[in-house]
Amino acid sequence: MTRMVKCLKLGVEAEGLVSVPFPGPKGQFIYDNVSQEAWKEWMKMQTMIINEQRLASFDPKAKKLLEEEREKFLFSGNFEMPEGYVPQKG
Secondary structure, three states, X not given: OOOEEEOOOOOOEEEEOOOOOOOOHHHHHHHHHOEHHHHHHHHHHHHHHHHHOOXXXXXXXXXXXXXXXXXXXXXXXXXXXXXXXXXXOO
């Protein structure tokens, strides 16, 4: 049976994550309150941030930046696209 959550990002009841995305209280909070759809959106956005800002995933400053951006994107609503981002024309 599918696990449902009240997604804080989307504001709807939706299918929850299959597993905790990373260890610790914040990972558990995300597991309990973020849908698969919202998490997939975040993963795409995280990839874009890493690419646009040329971040090294092992750099502690990059990790801190990604944590802050994840909080904005999923929970606070004041997320902004990375500086210099130009949407692809399709």
